[in-house]
Amino acid sequence: MRLMTMCSAMVIALTVGVGQAVAQTRYDVGLVLGATRTSEEGAALAFDRATTYQATFAWRAWEGSKVAVSLEVPFLASPAFTVATAGGSLPKEYAALYLTPGVRLTVNPNGLVSVFGSAGGGYARYSESKERANGSPNPSQRDTNTGALELGGGVDVRALRWLAFRGEVRDVYTGARNFSIVTPHNHVHNVVVSGGFVLRF
Numbered sequence: 001m002r003l004m005t006m007c008s009a010m011v012i013a014l015t016v017g018v019g020q021a022v023a024q025t026r027y028d029v030g031l032v033l034g035a036t037r038t039s040e041e042g043a044a045l046a047f048d049r050a051t052t053y054q055a056t057f058a059w060r061a062w063e064g065s066k067v068a069v070s071l072e073v074p075f076l077a078s079p080a081f082t083v084a085t086a087g088g089s090l091p092k093e094y095a096a097l098y099l100t101p102g103v104r105l106t107v108n109p110n111g112l113v114s115v116f117g118s119a120g121g122g123y124a125r126y127s128e129s130k131e132r133a134n135g136s137p138n139p140s141q142r143d144t145n146t147g148a149l150e151l152g153g154g155v156d157v158r159a160l161r162w163l164a165f166r167g168e169v170r171d172v173y174t175g176a177r178n179f180s181i182v183t184p185h186n187h188v189h190n191v192v193v194s195g196g197f198v199l200r201f
Contacts, residue, residue, distance in 0.1 A: 030199075032166055035049045036076075039187075056073065058071065102120015117153040123147065125144065147174065169193050173190075
């Protein structure tokens with residue numbers, strides 16, 4: 001229900017923006033799909049790449065002749081990092097989400113092709129599965145809440161005044177994940193490669 005409400009509001013805002021033919025866009029919503037490669041935990045746990053869904057809202061706060069600065073709020077979710085290490089007693093998988101508000105710098109913001117870089121920080125959550133690799137329950141299942149730092153960049157290619165296609169790479173660097181088995185690392189790199197589209201209004 002919440003997703004439907006958000007989508008409806010986005011469509012209404014887009015329609016109003018196009019109808020009024022505003023000279024410059026001030027907001028954009030990026031919807032991209034990608035894959036995440038995450039740090040392994042030494043010999044204890046290795047992971048397959050995970051499908052990652054991302055929605056990013058941005059507000060253009062300042063614009064010059066060649067450069068624009070926006071405030072952005074990216075939300076990324078990876079429902080399943082499958083554990084690749086063999087062992088029936090290991091957790092089957094874990095899920096991750098990241099919310100890292102920050103700043104985006106865009107070069108040639110109103111051109112056919114624009115390039116951007118972003119940096120932000122915020123929150124990450126890791127949730128270990130309640131099931132082990134052999135299908136049995138995981139009674140020691142753990143969740144982790146930790147801080148996150150995000151650095152990234154990408155390219156937008158404009159198709160219409162209100163529509164562009166986006167390719168991007170982000171690295172979300174977070175605190176340690178807590179699992180039901182001992183793991184050695186205190187920090188995690190999550191490298192996300194994504195592509196999709198951007199609605200501008």
